Amino acid sequence: xxxxxxDSFLLKAHDFTVHYKxxxxxxxxxxxxxxxxxxxxxxxxxxxxxxxxxxxxKAVLGVLPPNATVSGQIIYHGSDxxxxxDDTLRRIRGKEIALIFQDPMTRLNPLMTIExxxxxxxxxxxxxxxxxxxxRAREALVSMGIHESRIRNYPxxxxxxxxxxxxxxxxxxxxxxxLVADEPTTSLDVIVESQILEILQDLRRxxxxxxxxxxxxxxxxxxxxxxxxxxxxxKLAELGPVRDIFxxxxxxxxxxxxxxxxxxxxKELHSIEGSPPDLLIPPSGCRFHPRCPYAQSICxxxxxxxxxxxxxxxxxxxxxxxxx
Amino acid sequence: MPKTGSLITYAVTRLILSLPMLFILLTVxxxxxxxxxxxxxxxxxxxxxxxYIVEAVRHSLGLDRPYWEQYLVYLAQIFTGNLGISIGQYFxxxxxxxxxxxxxxxxxxxxxxxxxxxxxxGVGTGLIAGVNRDKPVDLIVRLYxxxxxxxxxxxxxxxLQIVFAVNLGLLPAQGxxxxxxxxxxxxxxxTIDSLLAGRIDKFFIALQHLxxxxxxxxxxxxxxxxxTVRANLLRTISxxxxxxxKARGIPRGRIITRYALKNxxxxxxxxxxxxxxxxxxxxxxxxRTFSWPGMGSLLLLSINTADYPMIQGTIVVYAFxxxxxxxxxxxxxxxxxxxxxx
Numbered sequence: 205x206x207x208x209x210x211d212s213f214l215l216k217a218h219d220f221t222v223h224y225k226x227x228x229x230x231x232x233x234x235x236x237x238x239x240x241x242x243x244x245x246x247x248x249x250x251x252x253x254x255x256x257x258x259x260x261x262k263a264v265l266g267v268l269p270p271n272a273t274v275s276g277q278i279i280y281h282g283s284d285x286x287x288x289x290d291d292t293l294r295r296i297r298g299k300e301i302a303l304i305f306q307d308p309m310t311r312l313n314p315l316m317t318i319e320x321x322x323x324x325x326x327x328x329x330x331x332x333x334x335x336x337x338x339x340r341a342r343e344a345l346v347s348m349g350i351h352e353s354r355i356r357n358y359p360x361x362x363x364x365x366x367x368x369x370x371x372x373x374x375x376x377x378x379x380x381x382x383l384v385a386d387e388p389t390t391s392l393d394v395i396v397e398s399q400i401l402e403i404l405q406d407l408r409r410x411x412x413x414x415x416x417x418x419x420x421x422x423x424x425x426x427x428x429x430x431x432x433x434x435x436x437x438x439k440l441a442e443l444g445p446v447r448d449i450f451x452x453x454x455x456x457x458x459x460x461x462x463x464x465x466x467x468x469x470x471k472e473l474h475s476i477e478g479s480p481p482d483l484l485i486p487p488s489g490c491r492f493h494p495r496c497p498y499a500q501s502i503c504x505x506x507x508x509x510x511x512x513x514x515x516x517x518x519x520x521x522x523x524x525x526x527x528x
Numbered sequence: 529m530p531k532t533g534s535l536i537t538y539a540v541t542r543l544i545l546s547l548p549m550l551f552i553l554l555t556v557x558x559x560x561x562x563x564x565x566x567x568x569x570x571x572x573x574x575x576x577x578x579x580y581i582v583e584a585v586r587h588s589l590g591l592d593r594p595y596w597e598q599y600l601v602y603l604a605q606i607f608t609g610n611l612g613i614s615i616g617q618y619f620x621x622x623x624x625x626x627x628x629x630x631x632x633x634x635x636x637x638x639x640x641x642x643x644x645x646x647x648x649x650g651v652g653t654g655l656i657a658g659v660n661r662d663k664p665v666d667l668i669v670r671l672y673x674x675x676x677x678x679x680x681x682x683x684x685x686x687x688l689q690i691v692f693a694v695n696l697g698l699l700p701a702q703g704x705x706x707x708x709x710x711x712x713x714x715x716x717x718x719t720i721d722s723l724l725a726g727r728i729d730k731f732f733i734a735l736q737h738l739x740x741x742x743x744x745x746x747x748x749x750x751x752x753x754x755x756t757v758r759a760n761l762l763r764t765i766s767x768x769x770x771x772x773x774k775a776r777g778i779p780r781g782r783i784i785t786r787y788a789l790k791n792x793x794x795x796x797x798x799x800x801x802x803x804x805x806x807x808x809x810x811x812x813x814x815x816r817t818f819s820w821p822g823m824g825s826l827l828l829l830s831i832n833t834a835d836y837p838m839i840q841g842t843i844v845v846y847a848f849x850x851x852x853x854x855x856x857x858x859x860x861x862x863x864x865x866x867x868x869x870x
Binding site: 262265267269290294295296297298299302303305307310311312313314315316324325328329358360371374375 | 766768771773774775776777782786787790866867
């Protein structure tokens with residue numbers, strides 16, 4: 205396992221906040237998130253639907269929808285991504301930080317061949333000859349297990365799993381430092397899922413690439429990640445090494461999340477009472493308090509700070525000490 | 529044998545499939561014209577004509593035969609290029625096809641010109657509005673689209689006539705040609721014929737006459753095109769593949785043209801094609817405003833004079849035009865969208 209050294213981080217979010225303006229008011233998608241990813245590290249981000257996971261992925265790339273307002277910082281190579289101009293940011297996207305999405309079926313331009321997707325991307329970032337770009341495109345495609353004879357095909361001629369592999373090939377053809385994968389396997393079947401996870405792990409080893417893996421699948425997190433960040437309703441609930449999170453969780457939400465996985469031994473399935481909060485009017489204090497079995501009056505009144513309970517293991521709970 | 533998915537296979541298939549469509553259209557035209565009230569013979573002859581003469585005329589026109597027999601004769605005539613002889617007071621005794629072929633190029637010139645104006649303005653403004661969603665320029669374009677869409681054609685036509693023909697004296701107000709003799713008929717298109725005859729002066733006269741009618745019709749149509757392009761562009765701009773392209777660092781200009789606009793054009797081409805076909809049926813109001821001798825005024829004239837062969841012939845020609853245009857639209861869509869070719 206790679207040791208996390210906070211001085212050698214590749215990307216660091218500091219008090220990062222994203223609000224969406226909607227017709228009904230402001231949705232607090234992410235609130236004062238602080239975390240970092242080290243070189244070569246895989247950081248998992250878990251949480252329920254609506255916890256802000258996808259917002260985090262898009263925010264790192266600066267591809268949030270126009271109704272989003274951002275505050276705080278995302279530091280990358282010494283500069284704040286939220287303050288870079290459009291062209292500088294464009295040069296980073298795809299070249300240094302790449303993103304793969306949840307739904308591969310709709311992510312490719314239906315009117316362009318796979319080869320055109322590659323050529324366009326390579327030439328948007330590097331001034332190399334078409335011939336060289338072509339051979340790199342073929343190489344990337346073949347490395348994902350797709351025969352090079354299919355490079356002139358259109359997206360609709362591929363299955364979902366193949367399209368996701370094409371998306372990964374597109375994301376990796378420029379050898380980025382950081383790959384952000386937003387639920388890369390959610391829409392795929394289990395066999396394809398394990399293939400894709402294997403591919404991602406191999407790539408990390410080969411390229412020493414950092415991976416920000418966003419998922420709601422705790423099994424994947426346990427298998428692939430070095431550290432885990434648990435998001436709840438746009439707030440960071442807990443952050444720490446994968447072993448600590450799984451074996452010694454602190455935050456009641458993390459505990460509830462872990463026990464909501466069906467166990468083969470007991471065949472029991474616990475669910476978390478209540479439903480995720482409305483992000484337009486998030487609960488006061490600790491956002492988990494309406495659903496927390498241990499909630500006291502302080503949880504309703506004060507926002508719990510993120511406290512380091514063990515080396516590298518943070519949690520935001522007023523009663524973190526009692527859950528150690 | 530070309531593989532499936534090739535454009536040629538698709539185009540050929542599409543052409544073959546258009547034959548049943550044409551057949552159905554021609555059949556509908558035949559029966560509708562016989563079901564609607566009105567008797568061509570009564571319209572043809574003066575009141576009080578002796579019944580035996582009425583019967584004789586009916587017999588000579590073949591209208592006393594059973595419908596199925598008339599139908600077979602009708603189909604046979606169409607496929608031998610014979611649309612009958614006019615019985616109306618203006619074209620009595622003339623070949624219907626000849627009269628139509630005289631009028632069709634005038635309509636084609638007007639329609640193509642108007643479509644060019646409408647497409648350029650519609651796609652241009654729609655693109656500007658879609659890219660700058662909710663900014664002032666978008667609001668201005670949307671306002672333009674709505675206003676131009678509801679302006680009556682004859683009103684706009686007259687305003688343009690007053691400004692450009694009467695006040696400024698820059699352009700002719702009416703007709704297809706003036707001054708010199710029209711160019712010798714080869715295609716019937718004055719613009720093409722004058723060029724074929726090597727007469728640039730005549731070409732410019734024909735072109736000058738085209739400007740105001742095309743501008744009038746084109747401007748009114750452009751409002752609808754603007755709205756269609758804008759709406760489709762907004763849909764594709766917020767699509768998943770545009771977001772993914774942005775995340776790959778593709779430059780914005782390329783995303784707009786290769787991703788958003790090209791995908792938005794697929795439904796637009798279909799709508800444009802339909803509009804084109806409708807225009808061929810004659811832009812009656814524009815033709816009247818500019819005394820343009822086109823298909824719309826021909827149909828109106830035939831209806832007023834109960835010239836049934838001419839009415840039928842005109843509609844049959846429309847049927848052909850609609851089939852041809854829908855094939856062209858499908859082939860263009862096949863050219864843009866590989867998914868259509870399967």
